[in-house]
Amino acid sequence: MESLTGDHRSPLEAFLKQYLDQTGGVWDEIEPQVYDVALPDGTELPTGRGSGSGVLRLAFDPEALPEHPSAQLASFGTPLVDRLLNDALQRGRAGQFFFIGLNLQPHDLLNRLRRSLTVAPATIQIKTVRALHFPQVAFWFQTAFVSDQKEQMVLPLAIDLHYGREVRHLEQILDPTRLAEHASPALPPARAISLQAGYQLARGQILRSIAALANNRGRELSERCDVQIGRLQQYYADMRLELDEQKKRATANAEEAAGRRAERQAALAREEQLRIAELRQKSQLQADLRLLQLLRVEQPKLLVQISVTAADHATGRLDVVWDPLLETIEAVPCPVCGKPSYEFTLNKSGQVVCDSCKPSGVGGKPSKR
Numbered sequence: 001m002e003s004l005t006g007d008h009r010s011p012l013e014a015f016l017k018q019y020l021d022q023t024g025g026v027w028d029e030i031e032p033q034v035y036d037v038a039l040p041d042g043t044e045l046p047t048g049r050g051s052g053s054g055v056l057r058l059a060f061d062p063e064a065l066p067e068h069p070s071a072q073l074a075s076f077g078t079p080l081v082d083r084l085l086n087d088a089l090q091r092g093r094a095g096q097f098f099f100i101g102l103n104l105q106p107h108d109l110l111n112r113l114r115r116s117l118t119v120a121p122a123t124i125q126i127k128t129v130r131a132l133h134f135p136q137v138a139f140w141f142q143t144a145f146v147s148d149q150k151e152q153m154v155l156p157l158a159i160d161l162h163y164g165r166e167v168r169h170l171e172q173i174l175d176p177t178r179l180a181e182h183a184s185p186a187l188p189p190a191r192a193i194s195l196q197a198g199y200q201l202a203r204g205q206i207l208r209s210i211a212a213l214a215n216n217r218g219r220e221l222s223e224r225c226d227v228q229i230g231r232l233q234q235y236y237a238d239m240r241l242e243l244d245e246q247k248k249r250a251t252a253n254a255e256e257a258a259g260r261r262a263e264r265q266a267a268l269a270r271e272e273q274l275r276i277a278e279l280r281q282k283s284q285l286q287a288d289l290r291l292l293q294l295l296r297v298e299q300p301k302l303l304v305q306i307s308v309t310a311a312d313h314a315t316g317r318l319d320v321v322w323d324p325l326l327e328t329i330e331a332v333p334c335p336v337c338g339k340p341s342y343e344f345t346l347n348k349s350g351q352v353v354c355d356s357c358k359p360s361g362v363g364g365k366p367s368k369r
């Protein structure tokens, strides 16, 4: 995969060239920021200049346009670029990369383990170390909030499929200079939950974020709606007052006039209710969520099996994961409750439990994992 860093071009320019290279299109750089491009077969062009011949002249710099009157400006938000971005998204819905260039022989692993992990009162020894590919999946969700206005946003979230929990350092695992299409070195896969299960976890997490965002927007919306309803009610109150004034002035044919006023009052009341209902309807917030894209990143990590020994205790075992990207031990799920922790206790019977499992965990339940 071509490196994206160290490229003097704008991200949009770099995207266009990669897009054309990958999809079978052709580009020719006429001068800096001006290109002749032939789009891949089947790409439908938005109508406009230059779309007849199949070759387009594109300028990324608006100042180049006077010199190239046939050129189209390529910038975010133009129909052409929207179309290309959309097409790239459709083509790249799901991808898989391998993370490369990691040091799988960390210096002094045992001491680093002992520094980050405690299993009281035991001593930690390394039994085995295996390098495996650990899958992590980045999901990009698009959400739209629709009410009297529309707002869209893209929310990314990554899940570690080995432990089934969120990956916080999303940017680091997506470093384009470290992702490759082929594994190096080839490694066996670590145990992992399915992509489907990972998606469910990601979706659950995103829904919680969206609920929080929606609550804020909902509150603002209902405040705005209340203000508008207040104004509306004032308007109709004024109208009713005016009808009452007319009543005082009316003299001749009083009965007929009273009938007309009653009809008018009723019509006003109906109109008021209708308009309030309309306002409430418009102020309802709808949120919509869809998965745009996902990327699976297979990252080499070390699965380290440790034994923990203490006098008068049966020997315990624990699997821990060394992440060579962050150079840390990942928080270890408690063998009893599954809660991630760095502090454990070894029972007499050889079971390793977290602090919250300690009192009831003695002689405890069978391991979940």
Ligand SMILES: [Zn+2]
Pocket: 334, 335, 336, 337, 338, 339, 353, 354, 355, 356, 357
């Ligand atoms: Zn526990």
